[in-house]
Structure formats: structure tokens, C-alpha cells
Amino acid sequence: MPVAANKLERLFETIPALISWAIILxxxxxxxxxPLVCVALIIIFEIxxxxxxxxxxSLLILGHRLLRKEKNRNWLxxxxxxxxxxxxxDGFEKIYQAVIFPIYKEGLDILVPSxxxxxxxxxxxxxxVVVLAFEERDRNSQEKSRQLEERFGSRFFALxxxxxxxxxxxxxxxxxxxxxWAAKKLRIFLEQNKIPDEDVIxxxxxxxxxxxxxxxxxxxxHFMAQEKPLxxxxxxxxxxxxxxxxxxSFARVVEITSTYCQLMESMRxxxxxxFSSHSMSFKTLVDIDYWPVDMISxxxxxxxxxxxxxxxxxxxxxxxxxxxxxxxxxxGIFNTIKVQYRQxxxxxxxxxxxxxxxxxxxxxxxxxFAEKARKIIFLxxxxxxxxxWAIILxYLSPLPIIRGGFIFxxxxxxxxxxxxxxxxxxxxxxAIFIWIILSISILPKREVKRSLLKRVGFFTQWLxxxxxxxxxxxxxxxxxxxxxxxxxxxxxxxxDKKR
Amino acid sequence: xxxxxRKILFLGSVVLFMFLLPAILLFTxxxxxxxxxxxxxxxxxxxINSSPEGADVYVSGRFxxxxxxxxxxxxxxxxxxxxxxxxxxxxWQADVSVYQGRVVSxxxxxxFPRIPQFxxxxxxxxxxxxxxNHENNLLYYIIKGTKIIHKVNSDSGRLEGVINADIFPGEIxxxxxxxxxxxxxxxxxxxxxxxxxxKEPRKDNFLINCRDNIQQVFWHSDSEHFIVVTNRDIKVYxxxxxxxxxxxxxxxxSGRSIYSHYDPASDTLLFSDLQxxxxxxxxxxxxxxxxxxxxSFPFFKGFQNK
Numbered sequence: 099m100p101v102a103a104n105k106l107e108r109l110f111e112t113i114p115a116l117i118s119w120a121i122i123l124x125x126x127x128x129x130x131x132x133p134l135v136c137v138a139l140i141i142i143f144e145i146x147x148x149x150x151x152x153x154x155x156s157l158l159i160l161g162h163r164l165l166r167k168e169k170n171r172n173w174l175x176x177x178x179x180x181x182x183x184x185x186x187x188d189g190f191e192k193i194y195q196a197v198i199f200p201i202y203k204e205g206l207d208i209l210v211p212s213x214x215x216x217x218x219x220x221x222x223x224x225x226x227v228v229v230l231a232f233e234e235r236d237r238n239s240q241e242k243s244r245q246l247e248e249r250f251g252s253r254f255f256a257l258x259x260x261x262x263x264x265x266x267x268x269x270x271x272x273x274x275x276x277x278x279w280a281a282k283k284l285r286i287f288l289e290q291n292k293i294p295d296e297d298v299i300x301x302x303x304x305x306x307x308x309x310x311x312x313x314x315x316x317x318x319x320h321f322m323a324q325e326k327p328l329x330x331x332x333x334x335x336x337x338x339x340x341x342x343x344x345x346x347s348f349a350r351v352v353e354i355t356s357t358y359c360q361l362m363e364s365m366r367x368x369x370x371x372x373f374s375s376h377s378m379s380f381k382t383l384v385d386i387d388y389w390p391v392d393m394i395s396x397x398x399x400x401x402x403x404x405x406x407x408x409x410x411x412x413x414x415x416x417x418x419x420x421x422x423x424x425x426x427x428x429x430g431i432f433n434t435i436k437v438q439y440r441q442x443x444x445x446x447x448x449x450x451x452x453x454x455x456x457x458x459x460x461x462x463x464x465x466x467f468a469e470k471a472r473k474i475i476f477l478x479x480x481x482x483x484x485x486x487w488a489i490i491l492x493y494l495s496p497l498p499i500i501r502g503g504f505i506f507x508x509x510x511x512x513x514x515x516x517x518x519x520x521x522x523x524x525x526x527x528x529a530i531f532i533w534i535i536l537s538i539s540i541l542p543k544r545e546v547k548r549s550l551l552k553r554v555g556f557f558t559q560w561l562x563x564x565x566x567x568x569x570x571x572x573x574x575x576x577x578x579x580x581x582x583x584x585x586x587x588x589x590x591x592x593x594d595k596k597r
Numbered sequence: 598x599x600x601x602x603r604k605i606l607f608l609g610s611v612v613l614f615m616f617l618l619p620a621i622l623l624f625t626x627x628x629x630x631x632x633x634x635x636x637x638x639x640x641x642x643x644x645i646n647s648s649p650e651g652a653d654v655y656v657s658g659r660f661x662x663x664x665x666x667x668x669x670x671x672x673x674x675x676x677x678x679x680x681x682x683x684x685x686x687x688x689w690q691a692d693v694s695v696y697q698g699r700v701v702s703x704x705x706x707x708x709f710p711r712i713p714q715f716x717x718x719x720x721x722x723x724x725x726x727x728x729x730n731h732e733n734n735l736l737y738y739i740i741k742g743t744k745i746i747h748k749v750n751s752d753s754g755r756l757e758g759v760i761n762a763d764i765f766p767g768e769i770x771x772x773x774x775x776x777x778x779x780x781x782x783x784x785x786x787x788x789x790x791x792x793x794x795x796k797e798p799r800k801d802n803f804l805i806n807c808r809d810n811i812q813q814v815f816w817h818s819d820s821e822h823f824i825v826v827t828n829r830d831i832k833v834y835x836x837x838x839x840x841x842x843x844x845x846x847x848x849x850x851s852g853r854s855i856y857s858h859y860d861p862a863s864d865t866l867l868f869s870d871l872q873x874x875x876x877x878x879x880x881x882x883x884x885x886x887x888x889x890x891x892x893s894f895p896f897f898k899g900f901q902n903k
Contacts (some may be wrong), residue, residue, distance in 0.1 A: 134626075141625055145617050153610040160599055347656030365603055510642055510670070513700045516666075518625050 110453035115583035118485040129497035154362045161361035164418040173315030194298045196227040201274040204305040217253040221314035228257040231280030235264040274389035274396030308422040316419045321408045332377040338425045339542045345425035366417035372401040395448040406458040410465045442574035459577035465497045488571025629671045641695040642670040647706040652683035765790040777820035815859035826857045
């Protein structure tokens, strides 16, 4: 990259952190120097937040309804019906499903259930190809590969392993580098078997991802139903049900909230971006030169790569079918908070999409300016809001009262401000109550019957929400942005999975 | 279909935001819209609380539909008559000035019941009663015309104990409870009886006859000494095993009625007395004496001369 471009990219890397810190420090300074102005700004933010929460909770209810509506639908029948009813659409019989599982330290206890879910999928197995993408630096990879191939090799059209070598120039130790290596191996395999790229839908799943039985039927249906199937990514709804009952309530609430965020985002299709396990046309993947090999947030960057490649004519199609993953937790509450914090910081590292997209926009003249502005502002707004909202609501809003002291509390503003904040907080609590109700249907049934006390405990776990908001609400995002701005780039860290 | 619903929800949210923002901001900063004259006025508010809570709040004769604790907001600057009305209580009323942007906080209002609720605590016809700081919620009363003392819990109204002071020769005028709650002194103007409240080995109740007029009796904090202030002297009695006592006369007094006060926390006695000075004149002074352990070094200090 030329020096000027490099400097420009560094500038873009600092912008999210600069805005976030300016908001936080600006409000803190105003609370001291001009408490009334600070109160006004905080109230505007609180109203914005309440309206936004109400709006997003409504979207969550809609998303939830869709999830329930499309559950247990026989998608394969729907695929055949779609082909029958629309003579223009053909090719269901030739669509291959390829799945890449990037694997690092995950053991067989994690991998076997993921592959078993694939083996039980309601999709012609003779059109399924599975690639186990191992890291060569993992000493156990060969043994794990041997055991898995032995156990599942005959269940699909093909199942083979790819071993990603360490230390390739230009690569970082990321999941994307491993997945890309495996995708290239897959391409060789497809060429050998004379399967065209455009007939293959590629799904890149985290190693702990267990698909629903109808997942591939649903994916094929959506793929065929699209006018431009190659210019779409297909995003299932991630749930964290694999070990949810083993995880502490703290981690459980965090992950249910993550699922909800995804469900809400899925309703805003024009802003929807791929996240975690997702699928797309293999041809598109090849055309855009695979996943990035030096970025951590490969799952979202892949969307922006395709978006730029197709000059903004690229969308994410939400699929209201779930893929289940593991809750990240560790022994003890503090270790769990630490693990969760690191995971959320890694997710928030998606802020690296901002300089990537900004640079991409600069070199692309075919996307209209208005579209560029809309996308970049939305991306920036979502990351800045993420890094500031909990700090504003939890830490900065009491500041004018504390700083204003007795005199301030004797003014109408000083008196009304806490009352208004309390009312707005109660509205948020009501939204949490709705989340609790919705969470009942999203959770898997417990194998062991729960005692009344534990069932009560399940509901009261939501009381942890304020604590979670204060610790995990904004700090991981602010940390990620600050690291990006100061050049202390995040490296990929493996999240230990427990069952 | 869902995207259409979403668009409606989005537009609804925008409208809600646009509506809520000015309304809440104006309210927070104490502004009120005068729709008749289409202008914005800055207001003040009154915060009011009472004991008991739940009184109806009236401002300038108009019921506010609020009960204490209450906030009466959006009041234009000026003078208001605030009244509290609570069923079965005397009403409360005051004139209050409201200033723009300011909070008038009125708390600590006590409402008194029209018919006070009395609770009878004695079980027999009562004479004098006594309450001691170190006996929480307990009161002692003498049954009139007898030498029986009842100990009653003033909260529950329960009889906690019966003390027989038949050792005392006349009518008991005063009782003092020792800090350790194990002994009681009954006295009138010339007799003083020490009664052990629980039976202790080799310790019997005993009676002291006093020639002089007993003014006050105080217990020392160690519960093993008591101070008797008469019109002629101040004595300290020291309790011994077997119900006997030692007595020390701390000082002679002028013989006229004196005032005394004892602080058990510091074992300090304050008393007033007339003393003749070298110029032959009599001065009334207030004295302090610290009665330490075994009062080995009593220390007198004069406070004031007249």
C-alpha cells in the first residue's frame, strides 16, 4: 500500500475512537462546567435510547414471530415447489452445499456434535461437501482429522481435511486465513469433480456450530428465491444453546442478548451485515478473493468485500432458522466476565470494517455518494453508539447532579432530571421484561427437570442486566476502538469452549 | 409485509421522538406552555411531605389530586397557600413563595390526630412512673398505695416483672435503677432502700435512714456505688458483700435546696451551692466533681461566681 494511502487508512482507524472519546469526555467536562447543557444532552440521548429500545424491541417481537413461523417448515418440499411453480428457477437438483469448519483447538467433544448435526440434516447428502479446516500448528489436528474422517467420511459426498500452514507471508493468525486456505482446497476438489462454482453454496461455520435439520433446505430455498442469488449472503440466526444450561446465568443473559441483537438487526435488511456462521455463493467467494487473511472480523469484512465488488448491489438475506453455538464461559464469575469481555471486544473489533470500507469507497467511483454516505454513517453510528451508550447512561448521567451539588438539586432542573431519568429507566426495564418472556421460547428444553427454585432463578438472572450493561455494555467496544486508533491491533484469541 | 410493518414502526418511532423531545426537555427545565397566549413560561415547584404521609395536597384552595409525599410542579412564580388535609388529623396550612426555576422543599410537617390514640400501660392503679435510658422501652411504676413496682414494656404493653419493695417503710416517691439493671433504690425524703432484683448469694436488700432531706439519688456507672445528695451533704455509698455498705461524705452543703445533675457516662456530678468567701459575702456557685474509680482523687472545680 502506498504511504499516503497507508496514512489515510490510519486516519480512518482513529475516527471512531476520536468521536467516542469526544462524546464521553465532552459530556464529562460539560457536567462540570455547564451542568444544565450536560443535562439537556443526556436527556436527548435518553429519549433517543428509549425510542430506539422500543423500536428495536418491536422488531425483536417481529423477528421472533418469523422465527416461530418458519420453525419446522419442510424447506426441501418448498424448494421443489418453488422450482415447480416458477419455470425460470431450476437447478435445485444441482445445488451443492459445501461447509467449511475452521478448527483450531476445539476437541472432538465440540466437533462431533457439529458434524452429527450436518449428518442428520434434511438435505441430499450426496450433494454435501464438508471441509475440516485445521491449523497445521495444532499438534492434535492430524489425529482429530483421522478420527472425524473415519466416523463421518461416508456420510457425505465428500469430507476431507485441509491443514493451514503457519506463517504464510501476508497472513495473520486469524480464522479467515484458515477458512480461505480450506476454500482454495475446496475449489481444487470441485474442479476435479467438475462441479461449477456457481452451483455451490458455501457455509463457513464456527467449529461449535450445530445446524438445524432443515438448515440446508432453507438455505437452498432462499438461494433459489433470490433474483440475484450470487449477490447475496445468507445469514441464519445464531443462538447459544449448545451449553446454555451449563453456563452461569451471567453468560447466559449476555448470549441471549447477543441473539436478540442479531434478530433485531435481521429486520433492518438494508443495514444487515453477516455475522459469525453464514453462507454465500462459492462463486462469489472466489470472485471476491475469499475471506480476508489478515483481519479478525472476517465474518463481516466478507460482506463489505462483496458489497464493494458488486458496487453496492449486495445484500444479506436473513434466514429465520437457527444455528446453535457455545456460550463462552469459564470457571467462576470473574473468569466468565473476562472471557465474555474478550469475546465482546473481538466482536467490537468489527470497527476495523470502518477504515476498510472508507478506503474501499475512496477507490470505488461506481457507488453513488449518497449510498456511500448512508452506509459509512450507519457503520460509524452503530460502533460509536456501542462504545458510548452504557457509559452515558450508567456513569455520566448522575454526574451533573453529583457535580451540581445541593444548589443544583434545589433547582427545578436538578429536581426533575433524576425523576425523568428514572421514568425512562423504568421503560427500559419493561423492555427487558418483554425480552424475558421471549427468551422462554428461544431456549432449549432442559434435559434434567428443573426445580422451582432454579426456574425462579432463570427469571431473576435478568436482574443481572444492569450489572452486565455497566461492565460489558460499552467498555469492550471502547477498548477495541482505542486499540485500533492507537495501533495496538487485536490478535485473534481462541475462545475456550466448555460443555 | 414485515418490512412494511417495520417502516411504520420506524416512522412511529421518529414521530414519538419528535414529540417526546420538546415535551420532556421543557418539563425538565421547568418550562410550561401557556396554550392560551401561545408562550412559554418558566415555572417553579413545591415538594412537600408530611408525617403521616398520604395527606391531600391543596394549593391555593385547589386540590392537586396528589397525596404527600408530593411534587406540585409547573407553578408560576408567586405566592401560594399550601394546605394538607388528612382524615382524622388537624389540617396544616402555610403560605409559600414560588420562584422560577427553583424548588421549594417543605418537609418535616407533622400532622396531629384529632382524636389521639392512647394506650393504657398500667395493670393496677398507678402512682409515679420512671423510665431509665439504659432500659429500652421499659417503664417502672409504683402501684398506688402499695410497695409493689411493675415493670412494663411500653411498646407491647406487656408486664415484664413485679418487684416487691416491702422493706421500704413509707410511701415510695422515687426509684433509681442501677446501670447493671440488677439493683433498684427506692427512696422518699428520709429513707432509702436498696433492693436486689435478682437473688444473689450473700446479698440482701437493706434500708438506710437519713436524717437530712434526700434531694436526689444517682447510681455510679460501676453499679457498686450510689451518690445521695441531701440538703446538708453529698454522700457516696459503696456496696459490699452481705448487703452492707460503706459511706463517704464527699462534701458538706449549705443547707438550702440545691440543684444537682449526674452524668453516668463520665461519672461527673454537677451541683450548685452557696459558699461564703473571704470578703464575708455568700456566692452561689456551680461545682463539678468527677467521681472516678473508688473516687480516690475527687476533683472540685468552680464554674461560675455570682
